[in-house]
Amino acid sequence: MPLTRISLARGKPPEYLRALSDSLHWALVEAFEVPPDDRFQIIHQHEPGELVFDRIYLGGPRSDDFMLFQVTGGRPRGTATKAAFYRRLVERLAEAPGVRPEDVMVVVSTNQLTRAPALDHLPGLGLKAYLIRERGVEGSPVNQYAPFYLWASTEGMGRFLWGGGGFGGIVDSFGRPPVRHWTGVTCLAGPDRDGAPRHATRHTEPMPVDADPTGLVAEAVADLQRRARQPGIHTIALAVDPRSWELVRFTLWTGPAAAEDAPLYQVLHLSVPHLGEITRAA
Template sequence: MYAMQYEITLPADYDMQVIRQRVAAKAPALDAFPGLALKAYLTRERGVDGSPVNQYAPFYLWASTEGMGRFLWGGGGFGGIVDSFGRPPVRHWTGVACLAGPDRGGVPRHATRHIVPMPAEADPTSPVAEAVADLRRRARQPGVHTAALAVDPRSWELVRFTLWTDPAAAKDSTLYQVLHLSTPYLGEIIRAA
């Protein structure tokens, strides 16, 4: 599993209905994309749920890096982002775990992303093991659809991504609205919490 996200921050007066219409029109194209486990079409809207910005920030979990490469530089869809918004930097993390929550059958309306740096100079074994145990606990919470954990070994940070069917408390996390969810190969990477 591999996780990735790009964030497109838009002007404060940007009409976010444009993004909602874009997602409604284009999202079904990835509903069967080879190698894609999950794509959450995420937005933040200035003044909504405490967001200070307007942002389009999709989050991906890939079952294969081949699928990710095809999407980014193989003509699989990222070119549309580049044409419309320029080429944003793409953050990426090596996947550790993806767990099904108790509301896996529901429709997620919110997502949270929590990024934590690992202690400097520390062996990553303990922080990752502790984060996996924490993910298992969190994935059992009511309202959780899916929870995932990944690591960036360049900056040694952990990212926890959670999809929620109920409004989520975003304490120490970035809170997003979910406009659409594509899950063509989620079954290949997900386990029960």
């Protein structure tokens, strides 16, 4: 299911926007392998100064009718398919509503990770959830890639981070990011463990200053056991950050997540090589 965001300057009439939408949709159907009933678009009209672009860089000359199409596909498309889609989109837009090819820019991305299976058999890994948030989708204010790991052993975590187990590829590509980590308390299987998680939430709660963590953690474990029986839960885990004395509750949902004060993530892929070793029944 591709989701397309169209960004253009404010001021176009409804019939122009409808022609824009139709041309995009049929170009996707004709050249991007999209079913005719699969139509999901968001049109953003921007005030002066909000849509910033160079008029001649890598093409042009661009006019005030410049527009950006951001297509997020569920699976990767090859270069030939992308090129065919661009050609067909430009042709249709020229017909209706009458957009110049120089004013069309297309960005195609995918929400399916092609390298995700690389960790499906990693020694010492309980699970890795490949999570994203997209600005404007399900209430997210930001774009964010936020992988979450539950480790079956500290040796496995160390091997991954500095023993050549996979983190080096991230360092080579993006530099060495800080890695937040917590001490695991418990991990429980939910009633929908056999389903495919669609969403994840990560709820954090600071412990009261100077409070004995013994009782607080015991209460959090009891609360986790109650929550783990909710329909739609795949896995739920509790951890503690002893540096800031913060409780962290991580939940994977196979359906809509229950309302709670926590960021909501989309699950792109779930690697679970040793999940059975770190979970128990609620």
